[in-house]
Amino acid sequence: MDSPTSSLRISDQSRRGFAALARKIIGQYGLLIILFIITFAFSLLRPAFWSINNQINIVFASSLIGIMAVCSTFVVLTRGIDISVGSTVALSGLVAALILESDGTLFIPSILAGLAASAVVGLANGLAISYLGLPPIVVTLAALTIVRGVALLIGGSILHLIREPAEFLFIGGGRVLGVPFPIFIFFAIAALMLFIQVRTQLGLTVFAIGVNERAATLCGLPVRFVKLLVYLISSLGAGIAGIVLASQVSTASANYGNALELDVIAAIVVGGTSLNGGQGSVHRSVLGALLIAAVNNGLSILNVSTDQQLIAKGAIIVIAIVLGYWLQEWSERL
Amino acid sequence: MEDSVVLRADSLSKRYGAVQALKNVSITLYAGQTHALVGSNGAGKSTLVKILTGAVVPDSGTIEINGKPMPVGDPRTALDAGIACIYQWPNLVAELSVADNIMLGHHPTNAFGIVNRKVQRRWVRNLLEKHNLQLDLDAPVGSLSSVQQKEVEIAKALSLDASVILMDEPTAALSHSEVEKLFRSIEQLCQQGVAVLYISHILDEIFRVAQRVTVLRDGQLRLSAAAADLTKASLVDAMLGRELSSEVGQAKPQDQVDRPVVLECRNLNKEGVFSNISFKVHEGEILCITGLVGAKRSELVRAIFGADPADGGELWLWGKQVRIRHPLDAIRLGIGFVPEDRHQDGLFMQLSIGLNTIMSSLNRVTKAGLLHPGLMRIAADEQIGKMEIVPAIADYPVKNLSGGNQQKVQLGRWLMGNTRLLILDEPTVGIDIGTKASIYRLLRDLASNGTPVIVVSSDIEEVLTIADRIIVMADGHITGTYVRGFVTQEQILAAASGEMN
Numbered sequence: 001m002d003s004p005t006s007s008l009r010i011s012d013q014s015r016r017g018f019a020a021l022a023r024k025i026i027g028q029y030g031l032l033i034i035l036f037i038i039t040f041a042f043s044l045l046r047p048a049f050w051s052i053n054n055q056i057n058i059v060f061a062s063s064l065i066g067i068m069a070v071c072s073t074f075v076v077l078t079r080g081i082d083i084s085v086g087s088t089v090a091l092s093g094l095v096a097a098l099i100l101e102s103d104g105t106l107f108i109p110s111i112l113a114g115l116a117a118s119a120v121v122g123l124a125n126g127l128a129i130s131y132l133g134l135p136p137i138v139v140t141l142a143a144l145t146i147v148r149g150v151a152l153l154i155g156g157s158i159l160h161l162i163r164e165p166a167e168f169l170f171i172g173g174g175r176v177l178g179v180p181f182p183i184f185i186f187f188a189i190a191a192l193m194l195f196i197q198v199r200t201q202l203g204l205t206v207f208a209i210g211v212n213e214r215a216a217t218l219c220g221l222p223v224r225f226v227k228l229l230v231y232l233i234s235s236l237g238a239g240i241a242g243i244v245l246a247s248q249v250s251t252a253s254a255n256y257g258n259a260l261e262l263d264v265i266a267a268i269v270v271g272g273t274s275l276n277g278g279q280g281s282v283h284r285s286v287l288g289a290l291l292i293a294a295v296n297n298g299l300s301i302l303n304v305s306t307d308q309q310l311i312a313k314g315a316i317i318v319i320a321i322v323l324g325y326w327l328q329e330w331s332e333r334l
Numbered sequence: 335m336e337d338s339v340v341l342r343a344d345s346l347s348k349r350y351g352a353v354q355a356l357k358n359v360s361i362t363l364y365a366g367q368t369h370a371l372v373g374s375n376g377a378g379k380s381t382l383v384k385i386l387t388g389a390v391v392p393d394s395g396t397i398e399i400n401g402k403p404m405p406v407g408d409p410r411t412a413l414d415a416g417i418a419c420i421y422q423w424p425n426l427v428a429e430l431s432v433a434d435n436i437m438l439g440h441h442p443t444n445a446f447g448i449v450n451r452k453v454q455r456r457w458v459r460n461l462l463e464k465h466n467l468q469l470d471l472d473a474p475v476g477s478l479s480s481v482q483q484k485e486v487e488i489a490k491a492l493s494l495d496a497s498v499i500l501m502d503e504p505t506a507a508l509s510h511s512e513v514e515k516l517f518r519s520i521e522q523l524c525q526q527g528v529a530v531l532y533i534s535h536i537l538d539e540i541f542r543v544a545q546r547v548t549v550l551r552d553g554q555l556r557l558s559a560a561a562a563d564l565t566k567a568s569l570v571d572a573m574l575g576r577e578l579s580s581e582v583g584q585a586k587p588q589d590q591v592d593r594p595v596v597l598e599c600r601n602l603n604k605e606g607v608f609s610n611i612s613f614k615v616h617e618g619e620i621l622c623i624t625g626l627v628g629a630k631r632s633e634l635v636r637a638i639f640g641a642d643p644a645d646g647g648e649l650w651l652w653g654k655q656v657r658i659r660h661p662l663d664a665i666r667l668g669i670g671f672v673p674e675d676r677h678q679d680g681l682f683m684q685l686s687i688g689l690n691t692i693m694s695s696l697n698r699v700t701k702a703g704l705l706h707p708g709l710m711r712i713a714a715d716e717q718i719g720k721m722e723i724v725p726a727i728a729d730y731p732v733k734n735l736s737g738g739n740q741q742k743v744q745l746g747r748w749l750m751g752n753t754r755l756l757i758l759d760e761p762t763v764g765i766d767i768g769t770k771a772s773i774y775r776l777l778r779d780l781a782s783n784g785t786p787v788i789v790v791s792s793d794i795e796e797v798l799t800i801a802d803r804i805i806v807m808a809d810g811h812i813t814g815t816y817v818r819g820f821v822t823q824e825q826i827l828a829a830a831s832g833e834m835n
Contacts, residue, residue: 199704201696208693211682218679219639219694219747220665278684 007180019201030327031272031287034320035294042298049301062267062293063186064241068260069267069285070190071237074197074230076268078209079277080129080136082231084121084143085264088238089257091147092118093246097162104164111168111243116295118239119232121147126228144261151254162250172248182244186286189240193233193282210277266317267292272324291320338365339401340529341386341417347396348381348553355381356392356553363498363529368520370544370561371533372573378553379533383500386531387419388412400497418491419500422627424483426490428476432469433458436490461493466522485519492528499523500531503627505539506674515529517543536827537566549573561621570823574797593617595653596755597787599638602647607633608810611647615755618778618788624794625830629807631790632674635757638788639671640664651755665694670748672741672790674759674790680744681732688728692744695751717746722772738769745776756780757788761794772799794823808832 043050068085075082096114099106119142128139153279174181197203205226208216217223238257246252271282271288295316299309341363348356349561356378363369371450373379384390386397391407398404398652399415433454434441442453458471467485467740469478484504491499498807501520505513520530532544540547540561547564549557549572557564557572593616602611608630615621623631637644640658647658651667658664664671673679682690691714692699699709716727721742723735732743748756758777762770777787777800791797797804804821806814814829 118478201700204689204693204696204705207685208682211684212678214679214684217694218639218661218671220662221693221696222662271374278682 030324031270031284031291031320033327034323035287035291038291038294038298038316042301044295046298046301049298054297054301056091056183058293058297059183059186059290060180061297062289063180063182065260065263065267066186066286066289067182067189067241067244068234068237068264069271069289070186070193070282071240072234072264073193073268073271073273073280073282073285074203074206075136075234076265076273076275077206077277077280078227078230079213079275080227080230081265081275082125082140083149083261083265084140084147084235085234085238085241086257086260086262087144087147087151088235089242089260090119090252090254091121091151092239092242093252093256094151094160094242094254096154096168096243097160097246097252099136100162100164100168102162107165107167114243114246115236115239117233117290118242121238122232122235123228125235126231128326129231130224130227134205148254155252157254160252162246162252168247169250170247172246173250174245182248185240185244189237190282190286197282202229206230207278210279212278241332263292270320270324272315272321292317339363340365340399342398342399343382343386344396346382346385346392348390348392352551356385356550359395359550359553359555359666361531361548361555361558363531364546365497365527366524367545367773368530368543369546369548370540371531371548371550372537372540373550373571377550377573379550380502381553382550383419383502383531383533384438386412386417386498386500388417403737413494416441416495416497417500418494418496418498419502420487420491420504422503424480424487426475426483426486429474431474431487432478432486432829433471435475435486436461436493438490440494458489458493461518462489465489465492465526467519479512480508481515484508484516488523492523496528498529498531500533502533505534505536509758511776513539536831537569537823538827541566541797547741564823578689593619596651597604597638598650598789600650602634602637602644602649604633604637604642604644604646608637608644608807611812613812613815615786615788617784617786618781619802620781620789620800621803621805622797623788623790623805624792624797624826625807625813626758627792629830630810631792631807632759633810634807635671635759635788635790636673638664639669639757641671641673665751668752668754670694670751670753670756672744672748672756672758672761674763676737676740676744681740683733684731686729686799687718687723687732687735687743690732691717691746691817694747698750713750717750720749721746721776736769738765738773741765741773742771745773749780752783755786755788757790759790760792761789762791762793770796794826798823799825806830 008044039049048054065248072082092114095117096110099113100108118333125139125143128134129136171185172179172182176184197206205216205221205223208219208221209223209226213223242257245256266282267283267288269288270291271280271284271286273284292313295313296309299312339362344360345358346356346360347358359378359382361369361371361382371382381390388407388409390409396403397406399417404415405411413832421631426661427438430438436458437454441449442457444450453470467489469482469485469489475483478486488499504516508516520532523530532540534540544561547557547559547561547569548555549569551573595614596617597615599610603609611634623634625631632640636642637762638649638658640660640663643659649658656667658667661671677683682693688710692710696705699706699713701709711728718726718728723739723742723746732740735743761773765773777789781787789800798818801818804816804818804826805812806816806826808830809832813832814825816825
């Protein structure tokens, strides 16, 4: 599995020769191979799938889940889970929309307020989990319903239209060089998170906690503070996604983002990050999000009905996880 | 009592990787006799026990029970053949009653598979009466004293018609008066014709309870004789050997007390754990804290390190009072800690040697706020070289290393930081004799270079080998403080069992 050891590689004496190299590549990039196979299969069935436009559509569709998944990966790496992100999406979009409703010129403040609202959720989650020692699933489950409730309280169950400013609508709907802007946001955040993972003490501590939290504490690593941070980052990711979503559909509602947390966790797990912590990587979550989006898109192009799509999607997720795991095992066996 | 052989194990051998845990060991148990199995930690006692109970498959050797060969390596076969084992720690369900625990797994049931409580009670009562054990059938096991729990385990073994009962350090968790009670139970067992294999490293117990004694050292049989023909001295010689003590450079113990005090504990207290702990650690010395299991030695050092802080008392470091509420505080003050359980508390098993060594000194490999790969590599290689870790590959996962090399990784981690006081909890448990010697040498070097070392150890041989001064704890108190060369094994054992000196 990936670990931050890549930056500490001295010599690879254990693996030599072409066959060994091939195994290693398959182990590292197995997910990418699965993604290619799926793309190839859909393209054979429907050549339209292969078009540049459709490929961009897939990446575009993955960007919302992708932003959330790369920001939530650290949580999973520390052996935690954050299921409050779906509700947080609704809250941050709604807060931004309400501010813009009062005054359409408050572009920056509306974004900051949306992010601040999500940060409050992250801080509350993080404090309860790291300093009070409560189980992540319970804390974030509570947050899931509380945050949804708060969103309904401040926004009601109606749709809030966002008409201006143009800058805000550009975030989710704009294009740069013909490429939708959310894709840039997604890749920028993914690159930032990957950098944090590989090159900072925070990233290394995240792995240390996931592998052995007690040892991390006895090593003097700031375990509780880092756990607080990872939940904050996860919520901020949801906050950003909430703003992107509100901008994209130029509305906000307390009901947005429902069950999105499941897609986020699916993307992380399909990517190969272990729910047992300590194994995985941000870049894998990117691939996981792309894979799920490709499957969704392909099934739609094939005109599969929604009910069948859901079933097929679940099956493909399981197959991808099992296949990825097998490839990994196989490449590590020598 | 006639000398009828119950169990005969012949030339058992077992190798774990590079470590020969057991080499050509034979042992014979007779009905109605208690046979003591003696040896220091790592001598091969538990490997032998595991082979006899079928938990481990020997590389070679045979076991015969009541004259018939027994297939090795199958726990169920061993149990059916009448070999039962009572472990150091109770293997009982605290919430269930005495009767339920005794019958666990073989309850008398009716046609529907439902436990017939009436039959069970009658059966258990008869069993206890036959063996003179006085236990309340309905009391939950969790409410019983340690020695009563041992009796429940004995009854459980008897309920399975055990003809051989292995007891692995059964007195480890018992108080002095309870030990005597356990011995009477063992005598009862022998009168019923059961053969007992009694594993211990406490000499007085052995002469009290055993008719025959077998000594293991480094996995080999060193002595097997009738207890009546042995003296404590001959037993100690067989147990310890003398090669080790010459391995380690000797410092003159008396000068250390004049040296500057590095750490001083004043009246450390932790409610219900330890109380009134006061001692000093001087520059350049190795201080050993020893005692029986349950003496709260680990708890004490964990408190000093801030892992489980004490409730009261003062800590002084280099003449200044300090507050340590968290390991971070201790590390900032230059204290390093190697915990007892390297799997659970010490190492990041899935990560590489390199990452494990740098984990407590990340600031040293950070430049401009970012981890610096070059610095990481240099720091890791330096420790791998200094510690002579094999293989010397920074990317090699720690989980694939031998126990001794894993321990070196832990040591290297603290030697990389600015450690000015190192605490180690049972640093050589499960480590081969060669690595042990090199760890002792490292600790001695460290001490001679000024960094004092506190070693918690229950291995008396180890304590007598490496300590400049020895603190003995029993039941959360200090019961003795000694200087090396002025103390005998017997004095330490007496203090460890709670006798104040």
